[in-house]
Amino acid sequence: MFxxxxxxxxxxxxxxxxxxxILAQKGLKVTVLEKNESVGGRASTWKKDGFTxxxxxxxxxxxxxxxxxxxxxxxxxxDHYELKRLDPSYRVVFGKNDSWPLPAGREAVAELFEKxxxxxxxxxxxxLDEARVKYAMGMQDIVYxxxxxxxxxxxxxxxxxxxxTTVLSSLRKHVRKHFTSExxxxxxxxxxxxxxATPQTTPALYSLMNHADIDLGTWYPMGGMGQxxxxxxxxxxxxxxxxxxGMAVKRIIVENGKxxxxxxxxxxxxxxxVLATADYHxxxxxxxxxxxxxxxxxxxxxxxxxxSTLLFYIGLDRRLPNAEHHMLFxxxxxxxxxxxxxxxxxxxxxxLFYLSCTTVTxxxxxxxxxxxxxxxxxxxxxxxxxxxxxxxxxxxVADRLVEHLGVDIREHLLVKRSYCVNDLKEDYNAxxxxxxxxxxxxxxxxxxxxKVKSAKVDALYLAGQLSVPGPGLPPALISGxxxxxxxxxELHSK
Numbered sequence: 001m002f003x004x005x006x007x008x009x010x011x012x013x014x015x016x017x018x019x020x021x022i023l024a025q026k027g028l029k030v031t032v033l034e035k036n037e038s039v040g041g042r043a044s045t046w047k048k049d050g051f052t053x054x055x056x057x058x059x060x061x062x063x064x065x066x067x068x069x070x071x072x073x074x075x076x077x078x079d080h081y082e083l084k085r086l087d088p089s090y091r092v093v094f095g096k097n098d099s100w101p102l103p104a105g106r107e108a109v110a111e112l113f114e115k116x117x118x119x120x121x122x123x124x125x126x127x128l129d130e131a132r133v134k135y136a137m138g139m140q141d142i143v144y145x146x147x148x149x150x151x152x153x154x155x156x157x158x159x160x161x162x163x164x165t166t167v168l169s170s171l172r173k174h175v176r177k178h179f180t181s182e183x184x185x186x187x188x189x190x191x192x193x194x195x196x197a198t199p200q201t202t203p204a205l206y207s208l209m210n211h212a213d214i215d216l217g218t219w220y221p222m223g224g225m226g227q228x229x230x231x232x233x234x235x236x237x238x239x240x241x242x243x244x245x246g247m248a249v250k251r252i253i254v255e256n257g258k259x260x261x262x263x264x265x266x267x268x269x270x271x272x273x274v275l276a277t278a279d280y281h282x283x284x285x286x287x288x289x290x291x292x293x294x295x296x297x298x299x300x301x302x303x304x305x306x307x308s309t310l311l312f313y314i315g316l317d318r319r320l321p322n323a324e325h326h327m328l329f330x331x332x333x334x335x336x337x338x339x340x341x342x343x344x345x346x347x348x349x350x351x352l353f354y355l356s357c358t359t360v361t362x363x364x365x366x367x368x369x370x371x372x373x374x375x376x377x378x379x380x381x382x383x384x385x386x387x388x389x390x391x392x393x394x395x396x397v398a399d400r401l402v403e404h405l406g407v408d409i410r411e412h413l414l415v416k417r418s419y420c421v422n423d424l425k426e427d428y429n430a431x432x433x434x435x436x437x438x439x440x441x442x443x444x445x446x447x448x449x450x451k452v453k454s455a456k457v458d459a460l461y462l463a464g465q466l467s468v469p470g471p472g473l474p475p476a477l478i479s480g481x482x483x484x485x486x487x488x489x490e491l492h493s494k
Contacts, residue, residue, distance in 0.1 A: 022481060142158070170200050198335075324360060437465035440470045
């Protein structure tokens with residue numbers, strides 16, 4: 001136990017809450033400072049006129065990652081919130097009166113694929129068997145490592161396992177080796193959108209996400225994702241961490257090359273260790289002086305960012321017919337959308353979009369007879385963000401929903417709020433207004449991502465979706481654990 005040590009954690013998103021719980025459990029005096037008035041970071045909640053909106057992540061994937069975290073505290077997710085597996089997992093809309101509800105479970109999906117393409121059912125089993133191996137190796141040998149050096153991966157059993165699977169080829173090539181149907185290919189490539197990259201640039205290693213999607217399933221925490229964040233905070237506070245909201249950090253104090261505390265609007269707080277889980281770029285460029293930064297401003301400009309998003313939180317005065325909890329509108333070209341936002345850095349000409357309708361599963365998220373909708377359009381990080389552009393794209397989505405669901409949502413609005421690049425910068429100090437951090441490309445994998453330990457400042461650690469292992473809610477949860485475990489390991493060695 002380290003009862004004589006203290007740690008300040010900057011940020012009460014899922015990384016910060018996870019790390020604070022682990023460090024407090026080991027006796028450290030932990031203080032979490034959150035600039036906003038609520039915890040959760042990008043996974044926060046907004047309530048308005050009886051509606052409860054998940055402002056960020058809405059897919060609860062990889063439940064084993066959450067279970068593994070809670071098990072550290074002799075508890076489990078089901079002790080804190082109720083999970084429901086969705087069936088169908090989501091609906092994919094290919095065109096007018098043309099959609100697939102993707103059923104829960106491998107056997108049901110294989111049956112669907114077989115009807116579309118003879119032989120695709122067996123191909124799916126082969127594909128997912130390999131994906132399951134990658135997932136197991138990832139969870140056991142890769143994802144939870146600090147990735148400070150490539151030597152962490154130089155283990156015979158890991159290298160042997162990787163050599164037996166397709167890893168470095170692109171996911172696009174890997175999928176196309178198994179399936180010829182464009183519909184099936186779209187479904188199999190969809191999960192990498194959570195990694196902030198295109199199928200062409202994402203390593204085939206990440207087919208492990210198909211195992212997460214189809215085998216492990218899509219779940220929903222009743223009451224919304226805020227229930228997960230509240231549970232994380234509860235665990236941290238039960239272990240002794242103190243969480244303070246409305247406390248923006250202005251500067252990390254560095255003395256003789258060592259982090260010794262932080263400066264806030266309310267004064268100075270000192271600690272033996274500082275763990276920053278806010279946006280990595282913001283921490284380095286805004287909270288540290290130039291000699292204290294591990295990465296230069298110019299190096300950040302060379303990074304490939306995952307997308308930003310345009311979001312709409314919508315409350316309707318009626319229900320939507322034929323809506324599913326999750327709907328993916330792939331009635332436009334995925335490749336064209338990806339090219340627009342990655343290559344040309346422009347607003348997509350014909351956007352794909354995602355629709356969440358939590359009221360299909362959870363009536364508590366809207367007043368009686370009403371519908372709770374969240375629309376998400378991936379856009380380029382750093383995009384120009386204006387009121388006119390937001391409204392233009394709202395109308396594009398509304399027109400497409402008329403075509404596919406037969407209702408003009410503009411005529412039934414009770415609540416409407418948009419959220420985009422400027423809001424992400426304001427609320428989360430997000431570099432270029434990113435929503436998903438750094439893209440998971442080969443050049444930004446493992447030790448090639450920003451490190452969880454500062455190279456310039458002793459006792460300064462960093463975590464979150466811009467560090468390892470990558471973007472998404474489960475990886476961010478893992479990132480907090482990686483940083484906390486590294487801190488504890490290094491304290492033990494002193």
